[in-house]
Amino acid sequence: MTIQVLDHPLVHHKLSLIRDRKTPGSLFRSLIEEVGLILATESTRQLPVETVVVETPLERTGTLRLKSLDPVLVPVLRAGLGLLPSFLKLLPTAKVGHLGLYRDHDSLVPVPYYRNFPPMLEARPVFVLDPMLATGGSASEAVRQLKSAGAVNLSLVALLAAPEGLERLHGDHPDLTIVVGAVDRQLNEKGYILPGLGDAGDRLFGTA
Ligand code: URA
Numbered sequence: 001m002t003i004q005v006l007d008h009p010l011v012h013h014k015l016s017l018i019r020d021r022k023t024p025g026s027l028f029r030s031l032i033e034e035v036g037l038i039l040a041t042e043s044t045r046q047l048p049v050e051t052v053v054v055e056t057p058l059e060r061t062g063t064l065r066l067k068s069l070d071p072v073l074v075p076v077l078r079a080g081l082g083l084l085p086s087f088l089k090l091l092p093t094a095k096v097g098h099l100g101l102y103r104d105h106d107s108l109v110p111v112p113y114y115r116n117f118p119p120m121l122e123a124r125p126v127f128v129l130d131p132m133l134a135t136g137g138s139a140s141e142a143v144r145q146l147k148s149a150g151a152v153n154l155s156l157v158a159l160l161a162a163p164e165g166l167e168r169l170h171g172d173h174p175d176l177t178i179v180v181g182a183v184d185r186q187l188n189e190k191g192y193i194l195p196g197l198g199d200a201g202d203r204l205f206g207t208a
Pocket residue numbers: 079132134191192193194196197198199200201
């Protein structure tokens with residue numbers, strides 16, 4: 001498993017605002033999109049490229065283009081939707097799958113309620129978008145669902161991770177690439193990341 005933690009002044013700065021409970025919902029959403037652009041840039045670093053020839057206004061030249069079929073983006077509903085606009089901005093031809101998983105508040109077990117994936121998953125790089133890698137239960141189940149549908153080249157992209165979630169994913173999916181904005185201290189007894197940012201879905205969609 002490859003784990004990449006973004007260690008970038010812009011990410012630290014924006015995360016400090018995202019974490020702040022006083023940050024209003026509209027700004028919270030914009031900041032998530034801004035960090036999402038950096039996450040999208042870093043998580044696509046390994047996409048294969050090929051040389052093509054183009055004519056600039058001055059001469060013919062060899063230049064690099066993305067080689068693979070359009071990647072697939074799979075936001076885990078609902079907080080994953082917060083990262084989708086940034087990824088679509090940089091990958092406008094990507095296909096988008098959806099996976100609805102909610103976490104049972106008592107058992108913390110992920111329960112699937114909606115799954116709709118594009119075809120040819122086995123031939124495409126797949127990016128699972130789930131801003132909060134907490135217990136790792138939902139992320140692990142999302143990856144399991146995608147593997148069962150044929151995906152082999154999988155990356156999990158999160159804004160914040162807890163060490164417990166990274167360990168769980170490493171055990172369940174040693175072949176997975178993980179890209180996270182930051183790794184926080186620990187989980188609390190309810191499965192929330194500390195210090196964290198609270199409930200990402202509630203803050204994104206104003207449902208607190
Ligand atoms: N999901 C969230 O939105 N926040 C957490 O801290 C953990 C899971």
